[in-house]
Amino acid sequence: MSSADVTLSPVRNEPSMMPLVHANSCADSLPDETILIYLTLPGTLIPMRVLESDSIESVKLRIQSYRGFVVRNQKLVFGGRELARSNSNMRDYGVSDGNVLHLVVKVSDLQVLDVKTTCGKHCRFHVERGRNIGYVKKQISKQKGGDFVDSEVLYEGEKLEDQSLVNDICRNSDAVLHLLVRRSAKVRAKPVEKNFELSIVAPPRVDDVKRVIEADDGIVQPRKQLLNDFSLEPVIVNPKAELPEVVKDMVSSASDGLRSGNPPVRSREGTGGAYFMQGSSGNKYVGVFKPLDEEPTAENNPHGLPLSPNGEGLKKGTKVGEGALREVAAYILDHPKSGRRYMCGEEMGFAGVPPTTMIECLHPGFNHPNGIKTKIGSLQMFTENDGSCEDMGPASFPVEEVHKISVLDIRLANADRHGGNILMRKDENGKIVLIPIDHGYSLPESFEDCTFEWLYWSQARKPYSSETLDYIRSLDAEEDISLLKFHGWKMPLETARTLRISTMLLKKGAERGLTAFEIGNMMCRETLTKKSLVEEMVEEAEEAVLPETSEATFMEALSDVMDYHLDEVVHV
Numbered sequence: 001m002s003s004a005d006v007t008l009s010p011v012r013n014e015p016s017m018m019p020l021v022h023a024n025s026c027a028d029s030l031p032d033e034t035i036l037i038y039l040t041l042p043g044t045l046i047p048m049r050v051l052e053s054d055s056i057e058s059v060k061l062r063i064q065s066y067r068g069f070v071v072r073n074q075k076l077v078f079g080g081r082e083l084a085r086s087n088s089n090m091r092d093y094g095v096s097d098g099n100v101l102h103l104v105v106k107v108s109d110l111q112v113l114d115v116k117t118t119c120g121k122h123c124r125f126h127v128e129r130g131r132n133i134g135y136v137k138k139q140i141s142k143q144k145g146g147d148f149v150d151s152e153v154l155y156e157g158e159k160l161e162d163q164s165l166v167n168d169i170c171r172n173s174d175a176v177l178h179l180l181v182r183r184s185a186k187v188r189a190k191p192v193e194k195n196f197e198l199s200i201v202a203p204p205r206v207d208d209v210k211r212v213i214e215a216d217d218g219i220v221q222p223r224k225q226l227l228n229d230f231s232l233e234p235v236i237v238n239p240k241a242e243l244p245e246v247v248k249d250m251v252s253s254a255s256d257g258l259r260s261g262n263p264p265v266r267s268r269e270g271t272g273g274a275y276f277m278q279g280s281s282g283n284k285y286v287g288v289f290k291p292l293d294e295e296p297t298a299e300n301n302p303h304g305l306p307l308s309p310n311g312e313g314l315k316k317g318t319k320v321g322e323g324a325l326r327e328v329a330a331y332i333l334d335h336p337k338s339g340r341r342y343m344c345g346e347e348m349g350f351a352g353v354p355p356t357t358m359i360e361c362l363h364p365g366f367n368h369p370n371g372i373k374t375k376i377g378s379l380q381m382f383t384e385n386d387g388s389c390e391d392m393g394p395a396s397f398p399v400e401e402v403h404k405i406s407v408l409d410i411r412l413a414n415a416d417r418h419g420g421n422i423l424m425r426k427d428e429n430g431k432i433v434l435i436p437i438d439h440g441y442s443l444p445e446s447f448e449d450c451t452f453e454w455l456y457w458s459q460a461r462k463p464y465s466s467e468t469l470d471y472i473r474s475l476d477a478e479e480d481i482s483l484l485k486f487h488g489w490k491m492p493l494e495t496a497r498t499l500r501i502s503t504m505l506l507k508k509g510a511e512r513g514l515t516a517f518e519i520g521n522m523m524c525r526e527t528l529t530k531k532s533l534v535e536e537m538v539e540e541a542e543e544a545v546l547p548e549t550s551e552a553t554f555m556e557a558l559s560d561v562m563d564y565h566l567d568e569v570v571h572v
């Protein structure tokens with residue numbers, strides 16, 4: 001996410017209660033279904049009058065108008081569940097009079113910079129808000145060719161010091177920070193008789209200047225914390241499951257970072273606690289750590305979300321405290337094209353899930369409201385990126401990139417694939433590469449909350465390539481379940497069933513020439529209450545077998561039901 005957390009349009013003065021805005025409402029007779037709800041933000045409780053029939057989107061729009069938080073940066077949580085479907089209404093989610101809804105506002109870790117130079121060059125790029133102007137100058141030099149390290153950078157006419165942090169400069173929460181770069185001119189004065197002669201000495205032209213050797217990478221150096229009370233170790237359940245070298249390197253770099261006094265930096269984005277782990281030099285993030293106890297609605301969630309009432313995660317069919325397990329599973333199951341992950345551990349997987357492993361880590365920099373304790377969670381390799389798919393229209397995403405994400409999401413029945421969870425970067429040839437992250441809500445026990453952002457992208461309607469079809473053919477859910485068991489996750493029957501069903505649907509659908517859109521669409525509900533086709537197929541198969549029947553017999557029944565429905569789709 002690169003945009004700021006607030007809209008650029010003027011925000012209305014905050015009323016004590018957000019008024020009801022409805023086409024049919026009139027001052028003295030409120031419609032029957034009017035309810036009063038309360039929004040909590042850390043430290044604030046905001047009363048708001050809404051209609052039970054108001055859509056989530058319209059409620060968010062009003063929050064945007066009165067509080068300034070843009071809709072896509074808002075997450076509403078009620079009863080331990082995220083109100084994720086924008087076209088569903090308050091009633092669908094069971095919100096009634098007097099209920100308290102939690103509003104989590106996503107604040108970006110990245111800032112868009114729009115840079116103009118006095119010699120007419122222009123560039124636009126993202127930087128982490130923790131970087132300083134010295135670093136920005138180096139980025140401009142890289143992007144535009146030449147050396148801008150000795151130049152002056154101005155914001156609203158004021159010269160910025162090299163040490164100034166991007167975060168501190170954004171005083172108006174600007175979505176885009178406009179900077180002007182000019183060559184610095186030194187003024188020298190030399191006495192000439194009783195007067196001074198002024199001469200302005202412009203620096204040499206860019207081409208004449210030798211490139212400055214890297215000295216400071218410009219990342220914020222939080223005060224060094226040289227501690228003894230820290231640790232970072234991989235969690236290995238099965239000693240036979242050897243960690244790939246890339247994972248070992250990531251773990252040791254993050255551990256070296258802590259040893260060198262570079263503390264974890266908490267991300268401002270997301271609903272759970274996510275920490276950027278630094279390397280030993282302190283100028284590079286090497287991993288993202290997500291502790292189990294800081295997941296949304298878990299005990300130590302840093303965003304103040306209340307505890308889950310029933311242990312279920314924000315998405316149906318997931319459990320609080322299992323997000324890290326699912327993150328690691330997504331990496332293990334993202335087999336490379338050439339074979340299973342355990343046979344060729346070093347290779348990047350088909351969908352490009354960054355290497356992820358389970359670690360235990362002790363550091364006072366995490367959220368410890370009840371005393372400092374060792375935390376267990378997932379550590380994922382930090383991937384340099386130019387923002388997420390929320391920052392850009394999908395038109396320029398290569399078809400193969402979209403297809404690889406679709407294959408992963410269908411297999412894992414991902415319940416949280418929104419644009420913010422796909423990072424994006426350009427490779428050395430300028431081609432856009434998509435990087436799937438945040439798989440804490442994959443492999444749910446039910447299909448109720450499956451959502452795939454890419455369903456709405458035109459690439460999803462293009463046929464899979466023969467290479468992708470070969471990959472799909474090679475998938476085997478039983479092998480995947482055994483592989484996860486080998487790595488220590490003995491999946492509950494319901495989760496294993498999800499993996500079996502979604503793999504079966506992907507394989508059967510692809511075999512019949514269906515597109516990612518057609519297959520994905522069968523897994524997603526059109527509305528909160530209308531069951532998806534895959535849910536209907538499961539129900540039909542359950543009705544066709546005896547209650548105590550074996551899993552294998554159930555899957556056989558489902559296979560027949562699925563063939564019937566897919567053939568119908570193909571012949572329409």
Ligand SMILES: Nc1ncnc2c1ncn2[C@@H]1O[C@H](COP(=O)(O)OP(=O)(O)OP(=O)(O)O)[C@@H](O)[C@H]1O
Pocket residue numbers: 001109267269270271272273274288354380381382383384385388416420421423437438440
């Ligand atoms: N592997 C990665 N490489 C680079 N940045 C990452 C990586 N994983 C996560 N991030 C960034 O870390 C921040 C928080 O991560 P993330 O969105 O996954 O957290 P979350 O709490 O699980 O979010 P959500 O509320 O979307 O479920 C985001 O800015 C995200 O872009």
